[in-house]
Amino acid sequence: MIAKTTHIEDTKKLLGMLPTIQADVPEFIYIATNNARCGKADVTIKEGDHVNFGQVIGMRHAPYFDQPIHATVSGTFLGYEKHYHRSGKLVDFMKFQNDFKDTVDPSIKDRTDEEIASLTKEQITEILKNCASVGLGGSSFPTYVKFQTDKKIDTILIDGIECEPYITADHRLMLEMSDEIIKGIKLLEQAFGCHDARLCLKKKYHDLIALYTELFKREKSSGITLAPVGNFYPQGWEVAMIKSATGIIVESGHLPSEYGIINFNVSTVVGIYEAVKHNKPVAERYISVSGDGIVSPSNFRVRVGTPVKSLIAMCGGYKDPEKDKVFILGGPMMGASVPSDDVIVTKTVTSVLVFNAEQPKVEPCIRCGSCVLSCPVHLEPVQIMNAMKVMPVDKERVKALNPLKCIECGLCSYCCTSKIPLLDYVRRAKIIAKLP
Amino acid sequence: MIDVLIALLPVVIFALVKYTWHAAVNLLLSWFTMCAAEFVFVLIKNWGPKDGMKHSLSAKFKYACSGYSINNVLVPLVSATIFALLMPSQATTPSGFIYFVVIIGALFGIVFGKLVYGGTGQNIFNPAVVGFIFVKLCFSSKFNGLWYVDAFNVNNSGALTAGATILTNVTNHGTVFGSSYSYLDMFMGNIPGAMGETCKLAILLGLVYLLIRREIDWKVVVSYLGTFLLLIVMAGLIPLSKHEVGFDYGKFVLTQLLSGGLLFGATYMLTDPVTMPITAPSRILYGMIAGVATVFIRLLGGYSEGVAFSILIANLSAPVLDHYKWSSSRFNWKNVLAMVLIPLVAVGILLWAFADKIPASGLVVMGGAL
Numbered sequence: 001m002i003a004k005t006t007h008i009e010d011t012k013k014l015l016g017m018l019p020t021i022q023a024d025v026p027e028f029i030y031i032a033t034n035n036a037r038c039g040k041a042d043v044t045i046k047e048g049d050h051v052n053f054g055q056v057i058g059m060r061h062a063p064y065f066d067q068p069i070h071a072t073v074s075g076t077f078l079g080y081e082k083h084y085h086r087s088g089k090l091v092d093f094m095k096f097q098n099d100f101k102d103t104v105d106p107s108i109k110d111r112t113d114e115e116i117a118s119l120t121k122e123q124i125t126e127i128l129k130n131c132a133s134v135g136l137g138g139s140s141f142p143t144y145v146k147f148q149t150d151k152k153i154d155t156i157l158i159d160g161i162e163c164e165p166y167i168t169a170d171h172r173l174m175l176e177m178s179d180e181i182i183k184g185i186k187l188l189e190q191a192f193g194c195h196d197a198r199l200c201l202k203k204k205y206h207d208l209i210a211l212y213t214e215l216f217k218r219e220k221s222s223g224i225t226l227a228p229v230g231n232f233y234p235q236g237w238e239v240a241m242i243k244s245a246t247g248i249i250v251e252s253g254h255l256p257s258e259y260g261i262i263n264f265n266v267s268t269v270v271g272i273y274e275a276v277k278h279n280k281p282v283a284e285r286y287i288s289v290s291g292d293g294i295v296s297p298s299n300f301r302v303r304v305g306t307p308v309k310s311l312i313a314m315c316g317g318y319k320d321p322e323k324d325k326v327f328i329l330g331g332p333m334m335g336a337s338v339p340s341d342d343v344i345v346t347k348t349v350t351s352v353l354v355f356n357a358e359q360p361k362v363e364p365c366i367r368c369g370s371c372v373l374s375c376p377v378h379l380e381p382v383q384i385m386n387a388m389k390v391m392p393v394d395k396e397r398v399k400a401l402n403p404l405k406c407i408e409c410g411l412c413s414y415c416c417t418s419k420i421p422l423l424d425y426v427r428r429a430k431i432i433a434k435l436p
Numbered sequence: 437m438i439d440v441l442i443a444l445l446p447v448v449i450f451a452l453v454k455y456t457w458h459a460a461v462n463l464l465l466s467w468f469t470m471c472a473a474e475f476v477f478v479l480i481k482n483w484g485p486k487d488g489m490k491h492s493l494s495a496k497f498k499y500a501c502s503g504y505s506i507n508n509v510l511v512p513l514v515s516a517t518i519f520a521l522l523m524p525s526q527a528t529t530p531s532g533f534i535y536f537v538v539i540i541g542a543l544f545g546i547v548f549g550k551l552v553y554g555g556t557g558q559n560i561f562n563p564a565v566v567g568f569i570f571v572k573l574c575f576s577s578k579f580n581g582l583w584y585v586d587a588f589n590v591n592n593s594g595a596l597t598a599g600a601t602i603l604t605n606v607t608n609h610g611t612v613f614g615s616s617y618s619y620l621d622m623f624m625g626n627i628p629g630a631m632g633e634t635c636k637l638a639i640l641l642g643l644v645y646l647l648i649r650r651e652i653d654w655k656v657v658v659s660y661l662g663t664f665l666l667l668i669v670m671a672g673l674i675p676l677s678k679h680e681v682g683f684d685y686g687k688f689v690l691t692q693l694l695s696g697g698l699l700f701g702a703t704y705m706l707t708d709p710v711t712m713p714i715t716a717p718s719r720i721l722y723g724m725i726a727g728v729a730t731v732f733i734r735l736l737g738g739y740s741e742g743v744a745f746s747i748l749i750a751n752l753s754a755p756v757l758d759h760y761k762w763s764s765s766r767f768n769w770k771n772v773l774a775m776v777l778i779p780l781v782a783v784g785i786l787l788w789a790f791a792d793k794i795p796a797s798g799l800v801v802m803g804g805a806l
Contacts, residue, residue, distance in 0.1 A: 364557035369714040
């Protein structure tokens with residue numbers, strides 16, 4: 001089929017209706033030392049130390065920012081263990097024995113509404129920095145860096161699109177925590193001094209649209225509106241979202257803030273609100289566990305640091321345990337595949353997908369061009385693949401094809417009529433193109 | 437690939453009804469030859485596990501066969517069907533069309549049109565066209581003119597009547613730019629020609645099916661037929677302005693559209709994705725190049741009508757259009773300029789050359805199939 005692919009099979013209608021289950025805090029909690037963005041970490045506690053919930057236990061270092069590490073449980077620090085991080089890498093995790101008391105650290109104290117109303121943008125930025133607030137939609141980009149923009153912001157866009165199939169974490173969050181979301185959006189308006197915030201939702205989310213139309217009616221003075229956007233994939237990509245919600249086209253290589261726009265994921269908004277209101281780091285998050293390898297797909301609210309194994313056990317374990325499984329954290333289109341279920345839930349894990357492993361037979365490319373038609377950034381994935389197949393790789397040729405523009409949405413691999421994993425080639429081309 | 441076979445079905449049925457077992461023999465020979473060549477190719481390509489160990493012959497054979505997939509059958513079947521439909525039917529040609537021509541053509545087409553490049557997806561040329569042109573050039577005596585079986589008038593004794601193709605007929609009878617066949621006959625396929633190219637109705641059915649299933653890119657079909665129509669309409673202006681006796685403008689355009697392999701080529705051969713460029717603007721240019729080449733060969737060339745050659749020429753241009761330095765999946769000033777320039781230049785050349793070509797006594801149009 002030679003066609004532009006914009007829709008991917010939607011598999012989450014039923015899952016979105018299931019209420020969220022509050023997952024029990026397990027006996028052992030694991031906190032990553034370093035993550036995808038931060039390569040180094042200093043841990044300030046020793047083995048055997050007792051930590052409180054929300055206590056700062058170390059500092060992660062990235063090239064241009066530092067990020068404190070918080071304990072998400074009260075208990076004893078037992079030592080280090082290797083587990084898989086959501087990026088697919090084997091990373092040192094700190095292991096904590098849960099004392100099931102959840103003793104709260106003295107640093108966590110609520111702010112009154114008056115205090116919050118008097119906060120300036122700089123103060124909020126400082127709070128977010130200390131609470132290690134990051135983009136919870138999966139990017140894990142530090143929120144405070146976004147707040148440091150000196151551009152005039154006219155419009156705040158809240159991303160509730162969740163365009164990947166299988167994931168319903170944001171959907172449930174929006175249904176169940178609407179109060180926090182609206183308060184968080186107001187806080188953002190206060191920080192950026194603008195009066196135009198838009199909640200972007202897919203047109204087909206009728207329940208959410210009904211709910212928020214009603215809620216926003218009660219907040220007429222706040223300037224928050226609903227922006228129903230298209231049902232296509234990748235609508236959740238910020239450039240596509242900004243175009244659908246405001247009509248502005250953000251050119252590649254430019255930041256949305258240069259156009260007066262700033263965008264946050266809904267779960268980030270809740271994280272920002274909790275950080276400002278309770279001075280609390282992100283300790284819990286919504287997760288969908290789904291896929292055809294799971295007995296009963298469910299939505300969970302879990303403590304950060306919970307091993308995925310225990311979530312899968314809560315879902316009733318594996319369907320067809322004799323078959324090999326594939327584990328994907330994040331969406332099936334963009335998420336990373338991890339080699340085993342020995343993964344730990346971090347702040348930015350939105351979903352755990354378990355599929356029965358199926359190795360599709362890769363047929364030769366027939367140059368149908370579907371990947372070229374479908375690519376949202378107008379690349380030519382098949383040309384990149386052919387350039388990468390030449391040995392030794394012609395660097396100039398790879399660079400001329402511009403693979404760095406790729407947003408890794410995965411549509412090329414999805415729509416390929418020969419089932420070629422094109423995104424893998426493009427990812428490798430990106431590495432080549434980054435070489436001097 | 438199954439979709440292309442389904443789309444070929446109306447044409448195959450038409451050929452079977454009209455030419456009965458002659459068509460069946462052509463199809464079977466072509467299918468067998470191409471599938472066998474592909475099977476041998478797979479065997480050679482995958483021969484034995486290359487792990488440095490010793491294996492028995494049967495183990496090597498089994499290993500090689502494991503690389504044989506459904507696409508190793510379907511893709512040659514499509515090429516073979518198209519190739520067989522390009523052949524005239526047996527026993528109706530003056531010298532008695534011989535079976536080995538079909539076999540040689542099919543073999544040459546798949547080996548030198550596809551397998552030497554590395555099999556499916558690697559070929560530059562359409563294998564069916566390569567095979568067809570090879571036999572057409574090498575065995576041209578077997579192709580001379582009279583290919584026609586009037587199946588609709590045939591009685592049980594199997595009396596076959598033969599006739600010339602439209603454009604040859606035009607020349608022989610001295611009628612300029614037209615034919616004695618009615619448009620309905622030309623549309624329904626009741627005219628001489630290769631087995632598959634005559635019935636426009638069957639081809640249109642296949643075209644609609646392919647477009648609905650999005651198995652082919654509509655841009656190529658539209659730009660090819662559009663360029664062809666534009667050039668033919670412009671060319672018709674010359675005899676019109678010279679007040680040629682007996683020249684019927686509408687008949688000239690319609691005859692050009694309905695005769696020969698134009699529609700068959702546009703539907704099944706030009707749109708083969710393997711030999712097309714991959715980006716949308718390049719595909720439009722590709723259709724334009726093929727359209728220009730068809731008109732030039734038909735009206736200016738010394739060879740009978742040029743769909744097959746124009747497809748080869750367009751195939752040649754595909755790697756150039758796809759070169760990474762200028763290929764772009766978006767429309768930019770470069771490819772839009774090319775889209776404007778190609779028809780303009782082509783019309784210019786056509787008006788200049790075609791005006792010279794018309795003798796006082798009337799236009800000589802070469803006839804033939806595809």
